[in-house]
Structures are given as structure tokens and as C-alpha cells.
Amino acid sequence: MLLSKKCRFAAMAAAVLLAGALIFTPGVFAESHQKAYKIGGIFSVTGPASFLGDPEKKSMELAIEEINAAGGVDGRMLEPVIYDTEGDPSKTVMAVGKLINKDRVTAIIGPSRTPTTLAVTPMVKRAEIPFISCAAGNKIVEPVKPWVFKTAQSDTQAVASIYEHIQQRDIQKVGIITVANSFGESGKEQLLAQAGDFGITVVSSQSFGASDTDMTAQLTKIRQEKPGAIICWGTNPGPAVVAKNAKQLGIEIPLYQSHGVASPKFIELAGDAAEGIFLPTGKILVADLLADNDPQKQVLADYINAYESKYNETVSGFGGYAYDAVHLLARAMEGTNGDKAEIRKNLETLKNYVGISGVFNFSKTDHNGLDPSAFVMVKIKDGKWQLLE
Amino acid sequence: MNDKANKIAYAVFALAVILLGWQVDNEYYLQLMIFIGLNTLLALSLNMLMGYAGQISLGHAAFYGIGAYVTAILTTTYQVAPLLALPAAVGTAMLVAWFVGIPTLRLSGYYLGMGTLGFGMIVHIVFREWSSLTGGASGFVGIPPLEIGPVVFASGKNYFFLVWSVVMLCLIMCRRIIDSRVGRALRSIHDGEKAAAAVGVDTKKLKLQVFVLSAGMAALAGFLYAHLVYFISPGTFSFVASIRIVTMVVIGGMASIWGALLGASLLTLLPEWLHAFSEFEMVVYGLILMSVMIFLPRGLTRGVLDVYERYRKSHER
Amino acid sequence: MQEILQYLFSGLTNGAIYAVIALGFSMLYSSTELINFAHGEFVMLGSLCMVTLAANLGFPLIPAFFLSICAVAAAGLLFERLAIRPVRHPEPIVLIIITVGASIFLRGVGMLIWGKNAHSMPPFSQHPPLDVAGARLLVQSIWILVIVAALTAALQMFYRRTLTGKAMTACAVSKKAAWIVGIPTKWMVLLAFGLSTGMGAVAGAIIAPITMSSYDMGTMLGLKGFCAAMLGGLGSLWGAILGGFLLGILEALGVGFISSGLKDATAFVLLLLVLYVRPQGIIGAGEVKRF
Incomplete structure (x- = not known):
């Protein structure tokens, strides 16, 4: 019995230590204001949907690099904070919680799959933060939710x-x-x-x-x-x-x-x-087979070139979702000084943006913005x- | 005297919880601790079955899922108040456990593992395929927040206190069961089923009772999960989830109530800490799991103590 | 009629694969009383090694086949030496969690080496599918069946005719007694690991041409193999084979006559029923170790 008593105390001590470690992890108290805009990314970089998440993560980094090289948004740089969801809804919820409350990002891009997207929409709504999903499911934007957008073509x-x-x-x-x-x-x-x-x-x-x-x-x-x-x-x-x-x-x-x-x-x-x-x-x-007058031709060629020379692998059809999302977001962020409601409003009224997945025309009733010609x-x-x- | 130590342990624990809930304002850390609480419930429920009664279950996520889906369907599709859905969720899981337990608990060892695994797989497939009721593979959306009277438990602080009060209650309940006559009978099953039966323990009935209790606790965790995230999908309750619960129990230490807490904390926090490894995360996570088991085969609770004992002995010499 | 035959062919091919995986589980269990939850990951390693050697590096088939098996078996030996043997209180459940850890570790390694994409390779022999009474039988399926038959025969010979095989059987009956009569039980455990993981690699290598290999293919295959081993009865050679084929055929018939969405459910329901009627599996070895 003596052992079990000690055992309990050891466990208690360990639990308290663990809790302590949790509280005093750096970053809990200190929240310094940096000049860069933090953009959250959540993709299933590993797991069964890694074929989506991996190119999406790379494309997001690529797009942010491009924007920063061109002087950022209103002179402020973008800083990506990317977490892996492994395609798991619980992990995604945790990651979004971290992005919103710990990293305090301005907007969130991803996740790659429909269930993970649906799992975090209630949080996004509560936190009132612009959110652009890269998943295909119709359920994401139908019915339209104010803070939720998506760049992938729908089924x-x-x-x-x-x-x-x-x-x-x-x-x-x-x-x-x-x-x-x-x-x-x-x-x-x-x-x-x-x-x-x-x-x-x-x-x-x-x-x-x-x-x-x-x-x-x-x-x-x-x-x-x-x-x-x-x-x-x-x-x-x-x-x-x-x-x-x-x-x-x-x-x-x-x-x-x-x-x-x-x-x-x-x-x-x-x-x-x-x-x-x-x-x-x-x-x-x-x-390369598109007609020369196709508006997307040049955009696509630039993206493919940039992606393939940066990562040294053939481009997939999926990374473009995140690439579009970043560029759309950057455009919507201009002149908002990071105000989330403004960004959301700008996104909703964004028209004629020529992206990888098609020509985007967002509106109050359409948060995907693509038509069948995509x-x-x-x-x-x-x-x-x-x-x- | 043991009783006193117990009470102190609980008091310290309760104090730690209150202190944490009071001090921490960041939603992310609260959320993390809520998840630890849910996982503790799961680990505790399985620990009763595995650690004390010696019966393995490789399909425990099924009960977790039943709890979540029953409340989701009742509160969302049929507009039942969450508080009324709670007994339904827990009750359904217990009923299912009772029906499944009667034939399954006749099996032993790996065959019991297989039986429960098969059951878990079937439940998972039902969640996925019965899409008119469960929303299918894309998941169930729009679960309402938990409301008890005028209080709305919409994550954050009050959800933290809710989850941890439930955990606390369950801990005390389990402790009481273990210290009772039933608990001793359970441990006798763990040590030798035939011997236990020989001295008059109704092993069949007892095993079934623990199984049903354990299922109820897992369903309770599922209920809390559904109203925390407002969304559920079959993936959360798959075979992999079942294995993760088993891992929590063993890593924390079998037959130890505090072990469930430790195991759940470690397995919830570990992936958060390992984010930095990105591509190497899986490799590191696997290595940590293996090394904990190789060096502390009796789990963290006993293991830490063993190491301490050895250290003390070597110094006395 | 033609359809039923087609379902049977499909079931036989899948069944043969499940059987080889189940054999790996069963062998290891009979000499160590351990279920290796990382077994599916060794199948994955076998499959990806085969693809790399045969399709990417251009090795001829036979050396590629044996090289992949040896490589994976070596990994299995290393695993036993580094992760299983050092455990001081080898309780089954502790070892199981170690193998769960190992499965995550190996999946991570697989992802780092082969990336996240799937890989494919051409079949062992280029020959159009055979037409049997209107149903198509893949030549690769015949290859698989032949290899499984050869493997079973070889194992049977090994257990019956060689001293090492007999010693291993002795270990399976009673480790302590075997040790007393001078059998190096530690070596036997090591050998069992090597053989079992090698068997996993065989399963991986023969399915590489008919399906796609990727780092996360192991979990499901391991699970199915485990079911098959249980269905037949743990620790029994013939049980594993029977369980594998039964599971494969039941699945195919389940698709044909019930529903493809409920395919896995059909298999598991039947499995549960078998277990309820015969709690030791169809050809069960009787008393099993408890946790």
C-alpha cells in the first residue's frame, strides 16, 4: 500500500509539473505586436490527403514569397504560420484554436478536406476571422456563411x-x-x-x-x-x-x-x-494547350514556372487552391490595416480576379466565385x- | 490513513484545476486542457476495463462515437434539449455495450481484442454509410452548444470547468468502485479469472458490468466532444482512435487512476510540441512512444517511481 | 454464373494476400505470443522496396524480389534487437504498444524516403488476362497464388523437417521447456521476427504490381491480415491460410450480393459470428494468453 500511496503522489507531482509547463510555455503572456501580418495555414501535409496538403502548403509559401518580394501588403510583409492537420478534424480544431488565440493571425487559409473545413467553421464564425478553405465540398459555402470562402472548384x-x-x-x-x-x-x-x-x-x-x-x-x-x-x-x-x-x-x-x-x-x-x-x-x-487569348494562360504559366523551379517537382492540380487563396486575401487586405471585418467585406466584393482555378467573382450569395467555365x-x-x- | 492521502490528492488536484481555469485566459490553452479532460475520461473508462478487469478493448472509440452521434442526432435533427440528450447518449452506449458484451466478453486475450476491434469497425462503417441519419463521411454539422438552464457552455472557461468537474466526478466514482468489494473482485479477475470464479466471484456478470460502465463513460466523453466542436465525422471514431485510447492507458500506467490523466495529457500535448519537427513528426512521435514503453514498461506513474527508487538505492550505498 | 466466378477470382487474389500477411502474424504469435501491430508497415516497406528496386533502379525481378525481402527482414531483426528485447518486463500489452509506436515510426520513415505519393510498377509478366468461362483472371493473380502455395509448402517443410523449425515449434509449445532442453530461445525469437517480417515483405512485393504502393497502405492491410489470422485461429499455419482466403472471398461476395459500402462490415460481422461460435478461431490452438 505504501507503494501505491507514493505512486499517487508521484503522479500528482507530475501532473502539476505538466500543468506548470503548459502555463509557462513562452508566448502565453507575451504577445508582442510585430509589423508583419500573420497568415494562418492549415493543410493535411501528412496523412491520407497529403497529396492535397503538401502542394497547398508549398503553394502558400510560394505565394507569400512573391507578395513579400513585391513589397508586401501596404508595405507590411506577410508571415505564414502553417500547421499540419493530418486530415483529422480534432487536430484541425486544435490548430485553428492555436492560430486564432496564440498566433493571432489575421486570416486563415485551408484546410484541404471537407470534414476538416466543416469542423472549424463554427470556430471561425465565433472568432470572426476571414477564412478561405481549399476543399471541394459544396456544404462549405452552401448555405453561405459570412466568414467562410473557398477557392477550390465545387463538385x-x-x-x-x-x-x-x-x-x-x-x-x-x-x-x-x-x-x-x-x-x-x-x-x-x-x-x-x-x-x-x-x-x-x-x-x-x-x-x-x-x-x-x-x-x-x-x-x-x-x-x-x-x-x-x-x-x-x-x-x-x-x-x-x-x-x-x-x-x-x-x-x-x-x-x-x-x-x-x-x-x-x-x-x-x-x-x-x-x-x-x-x-x-x-x-x-x-x-500550354489553352488558346492564347485565354485570360488564365499567363497566370498559369507563371505559377507553374515558379512552383517547378522552387520545389523541383511537377506541379499538381491542387496547390493552386492555396495559391489563389493567398493572392485573393492579399488583395482584400489592401488598405484595411488588418481589420478583419474590412477584409471580409473586400473579399465578398472582389471581382474578376484571374487565378489558377478560374476567374473569381465573389458576391454576397456566392463565396466560391467560380462558374462552370473553370x-x-x-x-x-x-x-x-x-x-x- | 489511505483515505486521508486520497483526500489530499483530490484536493490538490481540484485546486490545480481551479487555479488553471482561473489563471489561463488564452482560449487555445483552455481548449488544449479541455481536450486533455476529454481524453482523460476516455482513458479512465478504458483503464477500468483494461487495468482493473484485465479485459482489452480495441474498439472503445465506438462508444465515444455513439455518445457523440446520439446527442448530435437528437439535439440537431430532433431539436431535443442537450440536457435530455445526455441520458439518451450515455444510455444508448450502455445498452449497446450490454448487448455486445454478452457474447464478446466470453472471448479472451487477443480474441477479445479482435472481437472488440471488429465491433468498432462495424460501428464506424455504420456512422459512415447511414448518411441520411449521420451525415455520412462528410460529417454531421450544426450541433448546438450545450445549455443548462440559463448557462450556455460555449467553449472557453465555462466549458473547461464543466469538463473538468465531470472528470473529477468520474475519478472519484472510479476510485470508490476500485476500493469497494467490487473493485477487489475485479482485480481478482485480472489476476486469474478461474481462481476468481472458484472463490465465488460472478466473473461474467462483473465483467459485463464494468464493460457497460466503461462504455457509458466513453459516451459521456463523446457527448462533451460533440457539443464542444459542434461537428463530428466518422474519422474521429475510427480504429486509430481506439488504438490511441489504449496507448494512453498503457503509457500512463495500467490500473492507475492518475495514470489515465498522465497518459491522456502526454498524448494530447505531444503532437502540439512536435509541430516543430514538421516532416519528422511521425518518426519522433513513434520513437517517443517506443522509448517510453522500453524504459518505463509499467507506464509513467509506476515508471517514474521505479526510477526514483533505483536512484535512491544507488545513493544509499 | 460468370459474375460469381469473377467475384471468386477477385476474392482469391485478395485472400492470398491476406493469407500471407496473416501467416506473418501467426508465425510470430506462435513463437513469441506477440501480435506485431507494425506488421502492416513491414508489408508497406516490402512493397515500396520492390517498386524502387524493380521499377526505378531497373533490377531484374527475381533479385529485386529477394533483395526487398532480405532488406525488410533485416529491418525486422533490428526492430527485435533494439525495441523488443530490451524490455525488462515483457508483458504482452507493453510489447503491443511498442509495436504501435513502431508502426507510426516506420510510416514516418516510409514517408521521408518515398514521399507522400503512391507508386506503381508493371506486373511480373506481361500477359493479357486469361479468360475463364467469361471471367477474367489476372496473370499476376496466378503469380500470387503460386508464390503463396510455395511459401506455405516451404514453411511446412521448415517446421517439419529442419532442426531449427522443430526447435521453433518447441518454443511455441513452451518457451521455458525449450530453453531447458538447450534451445537458444532468444535466437528463436529473433529468427521468428526475421521470418515474420520477411513474410510481410513477400506480401508487399507481390501486391505491388496489382495495386498502388504508398507509405500509408500498411494500416489497412495489417488490420485485414490480423483479422484473417484471428478468423483461422492464431498460431496455426493452416488457420492463417484458411482465414485469409475466407476473408478475401467473403469480401468479394459481400460486394456482389450485399453492398460495396458495407463490404468491410459484412466481413467483420461474419468474423464476429465465427468468434462467438468458436472463440478460438476456426482452427484454434486453444488456450490463449491474457493481458
Whole structure:
């Protein structure tokens, strides 16, 4: 019994010490006012959505560097404070708490995924801080929340682009296969909801786990229903496996993928099986194929150049969300002296900003600011993207 | 005499909590401590099961999730007052635990681990797939803040005090159970189930009771989590979360009530401290977990004491 | 009919993979009574090593295959030596948490070495899928089945015919008794770790061509392998094989006849039912260690 008594005291002492360490961590009391604007960034730099978070983090740093090199915002520099969410809602909540209350940032950019974004919107609302999400889900900006904006194209527009293309090819029946996470679910919702508008019926709806190794069973089931096309909604690597499996099963009907795989990585992963696949994508993948009078052409070329020379890796379709967010924010911050309500108001009235993901026109009722022209349909041919009209 | 030591320990602890809540104004630190409180509840609930009754559960996040989802659905979809949703949330989890516990607790060792793991996976899939009710993989939005009478618990200080009073109550409750006849019977199951049965302990019933109690406490944590964050998604209650609770218990020290507190604190704070390592965070985190277990295999509470004993002995010589 | 056959093929391929992973769990359990939660991460290492050696560095297949297995087994030996053996009170739960720590550590290492993107490699042999009564069978699936069969036969030989294998079986029966009759039990544990992680690497290397390899692929595979080992009965060679194939086929049929969203749930519900009826798994070894 003596031991257990001592044990308790030891534990108590440790607990008190821990609490002490917490309080006296530097920065709790001292909050010095620096000249630079702090901009918070929260991305899933590691974890299952790292393919989004990693380029987003890099693009945010790149954009801030560019702005600072050009003299900052009203002569004040921007300072990024970036945390990793690992794609986990609880961690994101903690990170946003830290950004708002400890780092006292002026605005927040990110996170990369829909659930993590939704998890922090109540905090953002309470703290009244401008917040630009990089996630795709419609739920983020519908209904419109005053402080929440987003730069990634919505699933609504991607689905509309795909269905338009299917309709043109006179296909009435489609089978869909979606990944069992928030991205796939949001896509599935839109695919089912919009099918009627285009006179299309979804004859089979299947799902697969994000890290499944084989999807032939699902594809076999879809094939039974004899659809005219298959639409796969997911992010790498699952859709690449779907493409491979479809080819192995000898499925001849056209396969559509979502913008979630819009990166050269997909072609590399799917190899031969990528041939003939259609997908909607932001214009970044086909920047060099765009018409010369396209307003985005120059912006895209500059971004790709800057990104590739800085990080020495090929640009992905996702980093642009954060890049746009930083530039939009910087523009909205001009002349506000860091006043959050002003920044928010400026964001809401920002028009004709030519970014990576499209031309942004924010309004009171639209906090995404993009229209369907933000997407183009491409086909993969000979291991390259081919722009479709 | 033991009783006295206990009371002092609780008094010191309560004082520390009040002092912290009173002194700390920064929302971030309050939030961090609220999360520590929630994790302490979870670790405590599992510690009752693992540390005292010797039954492992690799699916404890399921009960955490049931607590959160039941209150979310009741308060948001059906507009029930949060205070009324609380008994429903905890009750549902306990009922589920009772049903699942009857067949599952017949298993032992790794098979029990597997049984509970399987249960946890199934619950997680239900959260994800039953989207008309749970919001599916994208999560459940718009959970209202906790209101008790005129007081609205909207994070920050009052939520801190709420969570830590709950933790305190649970600590005392667990302590009382452990020191009672039931507690001794539990430990006898831990040491040898057959021997316990031989001396007249109704092992089946007792195991089930602890399992149900443990599920209820985890659901309570889930309830508090849902009304703290206002948003829940299946990812928070996955297999990985279950494993994290087990880790908290073992790192803190099994069969030690204060161990739950220590384990939960360490595992909540560690990722915050390791942010600086960015890309190396996972590597460092894994290394720390391994080294704590290699050098202090009995957990932090016992381990620190062991080290102290050895130090003292070497100095006496 | 054609569909059912297709589901079976899909189930067999996945099942074979689960079986190899389950074998790794089971072997280690039988000689050390330890469940290695980092096993899935060794599968990941095997898979990524294979991709790097075969696809990126242009090694021929066979040397690449064996090199990756040796490399991963070496990592497994190192793991035992540095993290498992030094523990003073080796209670199962403590060792389990160490392996949980190791899994996080290895995932971190995998991410640092191979980055966050997925990698793919071409199949072992370039041959179009076979047509069997209207269903497609991948040549890689045949490769997988052949390798699994060979591995099982080799293990069976090892346990039955070699002195080391017999010594290991003795350790599995009773460590103390084995030690008394002069079997170096410490070496046996080390060997068991090497073999088990090597087995994980085999699983990783053979699936590299049919799926995508990335640093976070291990968790789910490890979990499925663990289920398979449990389903068949821990510590039993045939149990692991049976459990693996059963799990794989049940999953595929679950997709075909119930719902793809509930695929994993179907598998787990059946697993629970099996456990309730036979608490030691289908071919269970009887009494199991408690925590």
C-alpha cells in the first residue's frame, strides 16, 4: 500500500509539473505586436490527403514569397504560420484554436478536406476571422456563411461538366463508383442529384475503400447493369486501381474520372489503363494547350514556372487552391490595416480576379466565385492530356 | 490513513484545476486542457476495463462515437434539449455495450481484442454509410452548444470547468468502485479469472458490468466532444482512435487512476510540441512512444517511481 | 454464373494476400505470443522496396524480389534487437504498444524516403488476362497464388523437417521447456521476427504490381491480415491460410450480393459470428494468453 500511496503522489507531482509547463510555455503572456501580418495555414501535409496538403502548403509559401518580394501588403510583409492537420478534424480544431488565440493571425487559409473545413467553421464564425478553405465540398459555402470562402472548384461544376459531355455522346445509363470518404460521398450526392437534369439514369452505384487493393468485384457488379459509361469519383491511388481493373476486365465503355485525380501522377500510376479516360480539370493541367487569348494562360504559366523551379517537382492540380487563396486575401487586405471585418467585406466584393482555378467573382450569395467555365474536359491520349472542346 | 492521502490528492488536484481555469485566459490553452479532460475520461473508462478487469478493448472509440452521434442526432435533427440528450447518449452506449458484451466478453486475450476491434469497425462503417441519419463521411454539422438552464457552455472557461468537474466526478466514482468489494473482485479477475470464479466471484456478470460502465463513460466523453466542436465525422471514431485510447492507458500506467490523466495529457500535448519537427513528426512521435514503453514498461506513474527508487538505492550505498 | 466466378477470382487474389500477411502474424504469435501491430508497415516497406528496386533502379525481378525481402527482414531483426528485447518486463500489452509506436515510426520513415505519393510498377509478366468461362483472371493473380502455395509448402517443410523449425515449434509449445532442453530461445525469437517480417515483405512485393504502393497502405492491410489470422485461429499455419482466403472471398461476395459500402462490415460481422461460435478461431490452438 505504501507503494501505491507514493505512486499517487508521484503522479500528482507530475501532473502539476505538466500543468506548470503548459502555463509557462513562452508566448502565453507575451504577445508582442510585430509589423508583419500573420497568415494562418492549415493543410493535411501528412496523412491520407497529403497529396492535397503538401502542394497547398508549398503553394502558400510560394505565394507569400512573391507578395513579400513585391513589397508586401501596404508595405507590411506577410508571415505564414502553417500547421499540419493530418486530415483529422480534432487536430484541425486544435490548430485553428492555436492560430486564432496564440498566433493571432489575421486570416486563415485551408484546410484541404471537407470534414476538416466543416469542423472549424463554427470556430471561425465565433472568432470572426476571414477564412478561405481549399476543399471541394459544396456544404462549405452552401448555405453561405459570412466568414467562410473557398477557392477550390465545387463538385457541382465537375459533375455538370461530365454529364454535359456524356449527354453529347448520347449515353443514357451510367454506373458510378465512388470512394468511401467525404470526397466520394459529395461526388456521389451530386452525381445522383444532377443525373435527372441531363436525362441520365444511374443504374448502379458502388463504393470502394480509400486503400482497397482491388475493385474488380465492384466493376463486375456495375457491368451487370450494362451502363453506357462508368464514372469513378475518388482521389489517388484508388481511381488508378479502378482504371487498371476496368481494363483487365475488358470493359470497353468509356470511363470518366473526377477532378480528384487531375495530376500527372494519375497517368503515371494507371499507366496503359489511363488511355481514353475522360475527366474534368481546372485549366492548370492543360495550360500550354489553352488558346492564347485565354485570360488564365499567363497566370498559369507563371505559377507553374515558379512552383517547378522552387520545389523541383511537377506541379499538381491542387496547390493552386492555396495559391489563389493567398493572392485573393492579399488583395482584400489592401488598405484595411488588418481589420478583419474590412477584409471580409473586400473579399465578398472582389471581382474578376484571374487565378489558377478560374476567374473569381465573389458576391454576397456566392463565396466560391467560380462558374462552370473553370473546368475543361480532357481526354488522356498517349499518356498526355488532350483538351476537348 | 489511505483515505486521508486520497483526500489530499483530490484536493490538490481540484485546486490545480481551479487555479488553471482561473489563471489561463488564452482560449487555445483552455481548449488544449479541455481536450486533455476529454481524453482523460476516455482513458479512465478504458483503464477500468483494461487495468482493473484485465479485459482489452480495441474498439472503445465506438462508444465515444455513439455518445457523440446520439446527442448530435437528437439535439440537431430532433431539436431535443442537450440536457435530455445526455441520458439518451450515455444510455444508448450502455445498452449497446450490454448487448455486445454478452457474447464478446466470453472471448479472451487477443480474441477479445479482435472481437472488440471488429465491433468498432462495424460501428464506424455504420456512422459512415447511414448518411441520411449521420451525415455520412462528410460529417454531421450544426450541433448546438450545450445549455443548462440559463448557462450556455460555449467553449472557453465555462466549458473547461464543466469538463473538468465531470472528470473529477468520474475519478472519484472510479476510485470508490476500485476500493469497494467490487473493485477487489475485479482485480481478482485480472489476476486469474478461474481462481476468481472458484472463490465465488460472478466473473461474467462483473465483467459485463464494468464493460457497460466503461462504455457509458466513453459516451459521456463523446457527448462533451460533440457539443464542444459542434461537428463530428466518422474519422474521429475510427480504429486509430481506439488504438490511441489504449496507448494512453498503457503509457500512463495500467490500473492507475492518475495514470489515465498522465497518459491522456502526454498524448494530447505531444503532437502540439512536435509541430516543430514538421516532416519528422511521425518518426519522433513513434520513437517517443517506443522509448517510453522500453524504459518505463509499467507506464509513467509506476515508471517514474521505479526510477526514483533505483536512484535512491544507488545513493544509499 | 460468370459474375460469381469473377467475384471468386477477385476474392482469391485478395485472400492470398491476406493469407500471407496473416501467416506473418501467426508465425510470430506462435513463437513469441506477440501480435506485431507494425506488421502492416513491414508489408508497406516490402512493397515500396520492390517498386524502387524493380521499377526505378531497373533490377531484374527475381533479385529485386529477394533483395526487398532480405532488406525488410533485416529491418525486422533490428526492430527485435533494439525495441523488443530490451524490455525488462515483457508483458504482452507493453510489447503491443511498442509495436504501435513502431508502426507510426516506420510510416514516418516510409514517408521521408518515398514521399507522400503512391507508386506503381508493371506486373511480373506481361500477359493479357486469361479468360475463364467469361471471367477474367489476372496473370499476376496466378503469380500470387503460386508464390503463396510455395511459401506455405516451404514453411511446412521448415517446421517439419529442419532442426531449427522443430526447435521453433518447441518454443511455441513452451518457451521455458525449450530453453531447458538447450534451445537458444532468444535466437528463436529473433529468427521468428526475421521470418515474420520477411513474410510481410513477400506480401508487399507481390501486391505491388496489382495495386498502388504508398507509405500509408500498411494500416489497412495489417488490420485485414490480423483479422484473417484471428478468423483461422492464431498460431496455426493452416488457420492463417484458411482465414485469409475466407476473408478475401467473403469480401468479394459481400460486394456482389450485399453492398460495396458495407463490404468491410459484412466481413467483420461474419468474423464476429465465427468468434462467438468458436472463440478460438476456426482452427484454434486453444488456450490463449491474457493481458
